[in-house]
Each structure stands twice: as C-alpha cells, then as structure tokens.
Amino acid sequence: MAESVSILEHKGFGVTQRRDNWWVKPLLVFIGLSAFGIYSTWAAWQGDNFLFTGHGAYYLSPFYSPQVQLWFGLHLPFSFAFLILWIPLGFRATCYYYRKTYYRAFFADPAACAVGEPKHRHYHGERKFPFILQNIHRYFFYLATIVLLFLWYDAVRAFFFRSAAGHLxxxxxxxxxxxxxxxxxxxxxxxxxxxxxxxxxxxxxxFSCSRTARARYKIWGKVSILNLRHAEWAWVSLFSVGLTDLYIRLCAMGTLPDVRLFIIK
Ligand code: FES
Structure with a gap:
C-alpha cells in the first residue's frame, strides 16, 4: 500500500512495479481509436460514394444518414456528413467507457492503475471545464437514438430492391x-x-412499490445486461460502422460487386 502511494506521488512516467504487460491495452486503444478517427474523418470529408444504388439496391452509408441535404435542399461548401457526425462523435466521446479508455490511451492520465503519470497533476475529476462538459452525455444519448432510428430505417430499406419497372x-x-x-x-x-x-x-x-416501478425495474435489468458488455459493444459497433461505410463506398466506386443472395419477385 505504501509503495502504491509513492508511485502515485509521481516517481516518473511509466514507473511501476507491475510485471504484466499493462501498456498493451492502452496502446491497442490508441491505435484503434486513431485508425477509426482518421478513416471516419477522411470518409466524411469525401462527400461522395456514400450511396450505392446498383441493380436496384439502396445502401446508404451510416456516416451520411439521415440525408439532411436532400430534405432541405442544402448546397453546402462542405460534406453534409459533418452536419450529422458530431452527434455519434459526441455520444462516444462522452461515453463513460470511452472516457476511461481514452484518458488512459491518449493522456496517460493515468496510463494504467499504479503506473506513474507524465507529470504531477492535481486530480479534479470532471467538475471543471472542459471535462465538466462530459455531463451532457445523456443529451447526446437522446440525439444518437434519433440517428439510430434512421439507421434502422436504412437497414430495413436495404432489404428492398427496385426493379426496372420501379417496383420494390x-x-x-x-x-x-x-x-x-x-x-x-x-x-x-x-x-x-x-x-x-x-x-x-x-x-x-x-422498485417493488408500484406496477410502474416493477416494470421499470424489469427494463432496467434488461438494459443492465447489455451494459455488462458495454466495452465489447463499443468496439464492435465502432468497427462495424466504419466497415459498413467502407463496404458501401467500395460498391459505389465499382471496386467491389455487391453479391445479391436472392430477390423475391
Ligand atoms: S455510457 Fe452511455 S454510451 Fe457508454
């Protein structure tokens, strides 16, 4: 205990008595988040090849949904993806799990438990600017849920193909x-x-004092099951959204043929 306190008192960056490969996880997080950040910024910047309509398909990239520029007839000097992406970006950036991982991977604050930090810092939690802004996570959740509804619509729409006669x-x-x-x-x-x-x-x-409270308890239990694997869902969904854009982009560019498994006519 006395030794762990002295480590936290800043013996120097990376100083630790840990014998495990504690640095692997933050390094992988750094690589994973950096790769996604670079790819998603590039893909959003392009402003094209986000929709594949070959052979009656309608595959819309999740980076470009909803298509607000069509609804409002916008003519923007930049890709309209930037009108949307701040929502999922803000949602992930303020997520409790991501906060822990990127504080460690990008700021080494701390890099891991019982590992020395780069320099002496006073810990203020998330009570001061700019980190106090992390508290708006719930509002990003509301906005991200709206975007998610559009993505569900897009996914269902992707199962309907338009024939030459115009029928779905x-x-x-x-x-x-x-x-x-x-x-x-x-x-x-x-x-x-x-x-x-x-x-x-x-x-x-x-939780048991009324019918509504009991119903809320049940829903809370279901949501909590998903929460147990929140870290896994975070990574799987991060890569799935990037790979979905990549797949649609490659189809739209003609680089990849979209294999049609069957169509009911
Ligand atoms: S805690 Fe809300 S998305 Fe992670």
Missing part, C-alpha cells in the same frame, strides 16, 4: 446483411448506455 422487391444482398449487423451492433452499444439505465431505473426509492 424483398431480397437479400451482402450489403443488406452488412447494414443489418451494423445497426444491431450500434443498438447493442446505445441501449447498454448508463444514461438509459438511469432514465428507466433512476430516481426510484422503491
């Missing part, structure tokens, strides 16, 4: 499955959110 037919293409898996992963992440747990089960003194 149910079918399955690889892109349909890619979009479905992506939206399931995003839902698993979003609906395991601590803000949702608080929304459905918070501010209750008694």
């Amino acid at each position: 037919h149910f079918g399955v293409g690889v892109g349909s499955l890619v979009m479905l898996i992506n939206v399931i992963a995003l839902s698993g992440f979003s609906f395991g959110c601590n803000s949702l747990r608080h929304l459905v089960g918070g501010k209750l003194d008694c």
Whole structure:
C-alpha cells in the first residue's frame, strides 16, 4: 500500500512495479481509436460514394444518414456528413467507457492503475471545464437514438430492391446483411448506455412499490445486461460502422460487386 502511494506521488512516467504487460491495452486503444478517427474523418470529408444504388439496391452509408441535404435542399461548401457526425462523435466521446479508455490511451492520465503519470497533476475529476462538459452525455444519448432510428430505417430499406419497372422487391444482398449487423451492433452499444439505465431505473426509492416501478425495474435489468458488455459493444459497433461505410463506398466506386443472395419477385 505504501509503495502504491509513492508511485502515485509521481516517481516518473511509466514507473511501476507491475510485471504484466499493462501498456498493451492502452496502446491497442490508441491505435484503434486513431485508425477509426482518421478513416471516419477522411470518409466524411469525401462527400461522395456514400450511396450505392446498383441493380436496384439502396445502401446508404451510416456516416451520411439521415440525408439532411436532400430534405432541405442544402448546397453546402462542405460534406453534409459533418452536419450529422458530431452527434455519434459526441455520444462516444462522452461515453463513460470511452472516457476511461481514452484518458488512459491518449493522456496517460493515468496510463494504467499504479503506473506513474507524465507529470504531477492535481486530480479534479470532471467538475471543471472542459471535462465538466462530459455531463451532457445523456443529451447526446437522446440525439444518437434519433440517428439510430434512421439507421434502422436504412437497414430495413436495404432489404428492398427496385426493379426496372420501379417496383420494390424483398431480397437479400451482402450489403443488406452488412447494414443489418451494423445497426444491431450500434443498438447493442446505445441501449447498454448508463444514461438509459438511469432514465428507466433512476430516481426510484422503491422498485417493488408500484406496477410502474416493477416494470421499470424489469427494463432496467434488461438494459443492465447489455451494459455488462458495454466495452465489447463499443468496439464492435465502432468497427462495424466504419466497415459498413467502407463496404458501401467500395460498391459505389465499382471496386467491389455487391453479391445479391436472392430477390423475391
Ligand atoms: S455510457 Fe457508454 S454510451 Fe452511455
């Protein structure tokens, strides 16, 4: 105990008596988040190849949904993806799990438990600017849920293909499955959110005192099951959303053929 206190008293960056490979996890997080950040910024910047309509398909990249520029007839000097992406970005950046991981991986604050930090810092928690802004997570959850509804619509729409006569037919293409898996992963992440747990089960003194309270307790239990694997959902959904954009982008560019498994006519 006395030794761990002296380590926290800043013997120097990385100084520790830990013998395990504590640095592997923050390094992987650093690589994973950096790779996603670079790819998503590049993809959003392009402003094209976000929609694949070959052979009657309608696959829309999750980075570009909803298509607000179509609704409002916007002519922007920049890609309209930037009008949308601040929502999922803010949602993830303020997520309790991501906060822990990127504080460690990017700021080494701390790099890991019982490991020396780069320099002496006073810990203020998240009570001061700018970190106090992390408290708006619940509002990002509300906004991200709206975006998620559009993504569900896009995923369902991806199972309908337009014939030459203009009729829609149910079918399955690889892109349909890619979009479905992506939206399931995003839902698993979003609906395991601590803000949702608080929304459905918070501010209750008694879970068994009324029918409503008992119903809320049940929902809280379900949401909490997803929350147990929140870290896994966070990573799976992060990569699924990037790979879905990549798949649609490659199809739209003609680099990758979308394999159509079947269509019911
Ligand atoms: S706590 Fe992670 S999304 Fe809300």
